[in-house]
Structures are given as C-alpha cells and as structure tokens.
Amino acid sequence: MTNETLFPAPQVSEVTAPYWRALDEGRLMFQRCTSCEHAWLPPRGECPRCLAREPRWETASGNARLVSWVVYHHGYHDYFARRLPYNVAVVELAEGPRLISNVKAVHDMLCIDMRLKLAIEREAGVALARFAPA
Amino acid sequence: MRGNVVIAGIGQTAFGKLPGRGTISLNIEACRNALADAGIEKDAVDALLVKPPTSNPQFMYGQTLAEAMGLQPRVGGAWDQGGAANISLIAFAAMAIEHGQCDIALVCYADNPRTGSRHAYEKAWGEDAAYGWFGVPAGYAMLARRHMDEFGTTSDQLGAIAVAIRKHGAANPHAQLRKTLTLEQYRESPWVVDPLRRDDCCLVSDGAAAVVLMSAQRAKSLGVKKPVPILGFGQGHSSWDVAQRADLTRTGAENSGKTALNMAGLRPQDIDMAQIYDCFTITVLMTLEAYGFAPHGQGGPYCAGGRLEIGGELPLNTAGGLLSETGMPGLQLVTEGVRQMRGEATLQVKGAENCVVSNQGGIMHTHSTLVLGQCE
Numbered sequence: 474m475t476n477e478t479l480f481p482a483p484q485v486s487e488v489t490a491p492y493w494r495a496l497d498e499g500r501l502m503f504q505r506c507t508s509c510e511h512a513w514l515p516p517r518g519e520c521p522r523c524l525a526r527e528p529r530w531e532t533a534s535g536n537a538r539l540v541s542w543v544v545y546h547h548g549y550h551d552y553f554a555r556r557l558p559y560n561v562a563v564v565e566l567a568e569g570p571r572l573i574s575n576v577k578a579v580h581d582m583l584c585i586d587m588r589l590k591l592a593i594e595r596e597a598g599v600a601l602a603r604f605a606p607a
Numbered sequence: 608m609r610g611n612v613v614i615a616g617i618g619q620t621a622f623g624k625l626p627g628r629g630t631i632s633l634n635i636e637a638c639r640n641a642l643a644d645a646g647i648e649k650d651a652v653d654a655l656l657v658k659p660p661t662s663n664p665q666f667m668y669g670q671t672l673a674e675a676m677g678l679q680p681r682v683g684g685a686w687d688q689g690g691a692a693n694i695s696l697i698a699f700a701a702m703a704i705e706h707g708q709c710d711i712a713l714v715c716y717a718d719n720p721r722t723g724s725r726h727a728y729e730k731a732w733g734e735d736a737a738y739g740w741f742g743v744p745a746g747y748a749m750l751a752r753r754h755m756d757e758f759g760t761t762s763d764q765l766g767a768i769a770v771a772i773r774k775h776g777a778a779n780p781h782a783q784l785r786k787t788l789t790l791e792q793y794r795e796s797p798w799v800v801d802p803l804r805r806d807d808c809c810l811v812s813d814g815a816a817a818v819v820l821m822s823a824q825r826a827k828s829l830g831v832k833k834p835v836p837i838l839g840f841g842q843g844h845s846s847w848d849v850a851q852r853a854d855l856t857r858t859g860a861e862n863s864g865k866t867a868l869n870m871a872g873l874r875p876q877d878i879d880m881a882q883i884y885d886c887f888t889i890t891v892l893m894t895l896e897a898y899g900f901a902p903h904g905q906g907g908p909y910c911a912g913g914r915l916e917i918g919g920e921l922p923l924n925t926a927g928g929l930l931s932e933t934g935m936p937g938l939q940l941v942t943e944g945v946r947q948m949r950g951e952a953t954l955q956v957k958g959a960e961n962c963v964v965s966n967q968g969g970i971m972h973t974h975s976t977l978v979l980g981q982c983e
Binding site: 547 | 733735748757
C-alpha cells in the first residue's frame with residue numbers, strides 16, 4: 474500500500490492556486506496573455522513573451538501530444554519508490570502550453586508525437602492532469 | 608584578445624571520498640597547488656572568482672573564501688550558472704585582465720556531495736513532484752528519449768561514449784573510477800531512468816580544482832614555465848526548463864560554441880581534441896552536435912566506432928571526465944585541457960595544437976565554451 478501521507482502534494486502559491494482549483498473541479502486551465510495572445514503553463518504573473526501582466530485563464534480542450542517521456546527505475550522519493558517502474562512525460566497541449574505529466578499506457582506503446590487525451594485523476598486527494606492515448 | 612591571456616597554473620585535490628573536509632578547505636588546497644604550479648606567491652593574486660558549491664550554496668561565498676585565504680582582491684565573488692560557471696569565470700577573468708581590472712586571477716571550485724549531501728541532485732522539480740518528477744538524471748533522460756525517437760539515436764551509441772571515456776579514466780592514476788567498460792557490460796548496466804543506465808551517469812565526488820590566469824606578457828616576465836593561451840570563449844543559455852523548451856534536442860551550446868570558435872578563428876574541423884562536459888552520455892552527444900562536429904541529429908553515428916577514443920579523430924575527456932575521473936562539475940575538464948596543451952597529460956594526444964572545453968549546468972540550461980591553444 475502506498476502511504477498517502479508521504480505524497481509530495483503541490484505547494485500551491487497565490488499564482489498557481491487557480492490552476493489547482495480548476496483541476497480539482499475537473500478542468501485543465503492554462504494562461505493566455507491579454508496583450509499578445511501567447512499561451513503558456515505553468516502559471517506565472519507576467520507573459521514571458523511580451524512581459525505584460527494579468528494574463529487570463531482559459532480551459533484546455535484536452536487534446537495533446539507526447540513530446541518525450543522517461544521511465545523511472547530508481548525511487549528518488551519514498552512515495553514513488555513502491556510504484557517503480559513509472560513514467561513521467563512532457564506533454565504539449567493543442568493550444569501550445571506544455572506540462573509535466575504521466576501517461577496512462579503500457580510503456581512499450583509510447584512513442585514521441587503520439588496523440589493524447591486529458592484524463593484527470595486523483596492522487597492522495599489531489600487532482601492531477603494525467604493523459605491517456607487518444 | 609585571442610591568446611593575450613594564459614592559464615599559468617593548475618591545481619587539484621584528490622577526488623572521491625574526502626570525509627571531514629569542508630569546501631573552503633578543499634578550495635584552499637586546490638588554490639595552493641595551482642599557485643605552486645604557476646610559481647606565484649599568494650600575495651600576487653588580485654582576483655578570486657569561485658563557482659559556489661552545488662550541494663551547499665551559501666550567501667557571499669566568494670568573500671568567505673577570500674577571507675579564509677587572507678585576500679582582499681580587486682575583483683572577486685561567486686557566479687551561479689551551475690557547471691557553466693567555471694568557464695564563464697575564466698572568461699570573465701580573462702576580460703578583466705585584458706582591461707586592467709586585475710593582474711593575476713584565481714578561479715576555483717570545490718564541493719563535497721559524496722560524503723556530504725547529494726540532495727541537490729535528487730530533489731523534486733517544484734509542484735511537478737506530484738507526478739513523480741525528481742532528480743537530475745530524469746531531466747537528461749527526457750532529452751535523450753526525444754533525441755533517440757526523433758533521430759534514431761541508439762543506446763549503443765550512448766554506450767560508445769561511456770566506453771571511450773571510461774577507457775581514458777582507467778589510465779588516469781588520479782581518477783575516482785579506474786575501471787574500463789565494454790559495450791556488453793554497458794548493455795547489462797541497470798536502468799536509472801530509462802533511457803539512461805547507471806553507466807550513462809557521472810560520478811558523485813568530493814574534491815576541488817583551481818586555475819591561475821594572467822596576461823601572456825606577465826607570464827613571460829615572471830618566467831612561468833608552460834603558459835597555455837586562451838584562444839576563445841563564449842556562452843549560451845537555453846534557460847527554459849526541459850518541459851518548456853521548444854526543441855528538446857537544441858540548446859544554448861550552439862551559440863556558445865559558435866562564439867568561442869569565431870573568437871579563436873577556428874572551425875570545428877580545425878579542432879584537434881575536446882574535453883566535453885559528460886554529466887551524462889547524452890550531454891556529450893548533444894554538445895558535439897551543437898558545436899558543429901556532427902550535423903544536428905547525427906551525433907549518434909558520429910560518437911560510435913572509436914572516434915572519441917585516443918587515436919580516434921576527436922579524442923575527448925582524456926583524463927576520464929565526469930564519468931570516470933571525478934563527478935566534479937567541469938573544472939577538471941579545463942585542467943586536463945591545460946595538461947594536454949602543455950604536452951604533460953597521462954594519455955597525451957600527439958600533435959594536438961588546440962582543445963575545445965565545454966562546461967554546462969542544470970539540464971543543459973547553461974553553457975560555456977573555452978578554446979585552449981598549445982603552449983609555445
């Protein structure tokens with residue numbers, strides 16, 4: 474059994490709170506600049522392209538592609554040590570932003586640029602933006 | 608300013624486990640050895656530049672070290688760029704010397720993650736820890752996977768890099784790991800984070816190194832025995848975290864290499880040998896591509912077939928690099944480059960007139976390049 478008290482829950486900040494709240498409600502949100510329309514994750518206060526403040530939040534379609542992935546065979550943290558081997562992936566949303574995630578699939582069938590679909594899952598009570606093959 | 612500034616002395620400590628030694632003590636030992644090698648008295652030093660210890664960064668570390676060494680330098684401090692900082696500090700010292708800001712500079716680095724804390728290399732990546740995203744090897748594995756799937760780079764091609772470097776390290780009496788590796792043994796090496804195996808990953812080491820810089824003119828008047836001229840340097844920084852990088856197989860090393868080679872007036876095909884930052888095998892492959900030794904995506908075939916070994920077309924990491932000599936983040940590559948240009952290396956590359964050295968940090972977030980010339 475995985476001990477839920479060990480789970481490294483996100484240290485939510487003022488900037489990232491809306492992101493995690495939305496996930497908890499079943500929506501993956503990203504930020505878009507109100508000035509230059511650039512879209513990104515993870516949440517930040519200023520647009521990294523034009524430096525404007527106060528970006529708006531948008532809900533992602535959930536369509537995505539797999540940029541790259543790795544499979545852990547070494548446990549760097551007690552919570553994940555019992556789950557080995559597990560994957561961590563870089564995923565690009567259809568809208569552009571990228572995030573770190575996990576893909577719910579047999580590792581042998583993963584390949585770069587494969588199409589994915591959002592599959593939000595709860596882990597130790599925290600809603601996470603995982604993905605599954607589309 | 609090509610060739611106007613030289614590396615006049617090099618020094619190091621033993622590498623491996625050095626229990627009970629703090630980084631100040633290790634830095635001082637390396638500096639003492641570098642000064643003795645250059646034949647310079649401590650009081651002649653008027654610049655002290657240090658890369659902060661990776662495993663235990665401290666505020667005002669440059670000043671703490673200067674105090675411990677009884678120095679009140681004209682130029683001093685620490686620069687945080689991860690592993691790229693060694694060469695960036697050498698480049699800064701060279702420019703400071705060229706412009707009369709100082710005369711004789713010490714650049715040094717020490718750390719003790721082996722007997723101290725290796726937390727810096729295994730920690731979580733912020734809120735992404737919730738997905739199990741931990742540790743430095745995983746970041747490089749993410750780059751490696753993209754490279755392998757996009758260009759057909761193979762595990763055996765990464766293995767060839769480890770085989771070459773371990774062969775060189777085995778010949779180095781000061782190396783922490785003096786054990787050759789065959790491709791068959793590499794294939795049996797356990798996964799750490801697939802696609803990287805244990806033998807793709809650098810050592811974790813205690814130790815220190817230091818170099819002394821001065822103008823070529825000053826070295827001549829002081830009678831420095833074997834000054835090694837600095838022909839070029841450059842920097843380039845990817846900055847973006849792995850997940851946010853538009854192209855996972857391209858880095859700031861391209862700009863860094865271009866700037867340094869342009870300054871040296873050399874093309875990749877003019878380079879005789881290399882000391883390439885080998886925290887992981889994929890780093891070597893991607894850096895060689897970025898420097899123009901192989902076309903983008905073709906680093907795999909380039910690295911296979913013994914090209915990187917002594918006697919090959921581009922011998923590299925001739926003292927064993929991070930995979931075999933010491934896991935120290937980068938300054939040992941500079942000191943081995945200096946030994947080669949002096950003609951004093953254990954595995955001397957005959958007739959080598961120049962050597963390119965790479966340093967980099969984070970998950971290829973930062974990059975710095977140095978080109979050394981043969982001492983006259």
